Amino acid sequence: MKLVDALILFGSLGFLVIWVDQFLYKGVDLKDSYFLLMFSILGFLAYVYRKGQNKIKKDQEEKKELENKKRKK
Numbered sequence: 001m002k003l004v005d006a007l008i009l010f011g012s013l014g015f016l017v018i019w020v021d022q023f024l025y026k027g028v029d030l031k032d033s034y035f036l037l038m039f040s041i042l043g044f045l046a047y048v049y050r051k052g053q054n055k056i057k058k059d060q061e062e063k064k065e066l067e068n069k070k071r072k073k
Contacts, residue, residue, distance in 0.1 A: 005050055012043025 001009075019036035022028040 002054075005047060005054075008043050008050070009047045012040045012047065015040035015043065 015036050019033055019040060022033040022036065023030060
């Protein structure tokens with residue numbers, strides 16, 4: 001996991017913890033803490049997207065390496 005991915009993931013988890021604290025324990029209305037929940041979801045989706053893009057890139061590099069090995073034989 002890269003540093004940026006870790007920061008995105010743990011940042012989104014932090015927003016989720018803050019939202020739970022605000023909404024469930026302190027009794028803040030949903031309309032006042034809604035943005036925390038949305039930042040949390042946005043961060044998690046960004047993390048999943050970046051992880052998927054990194055996997056696609058890695059798979060393409062492995063495929064190119066296999067093709068290069070076949071050409072050398």
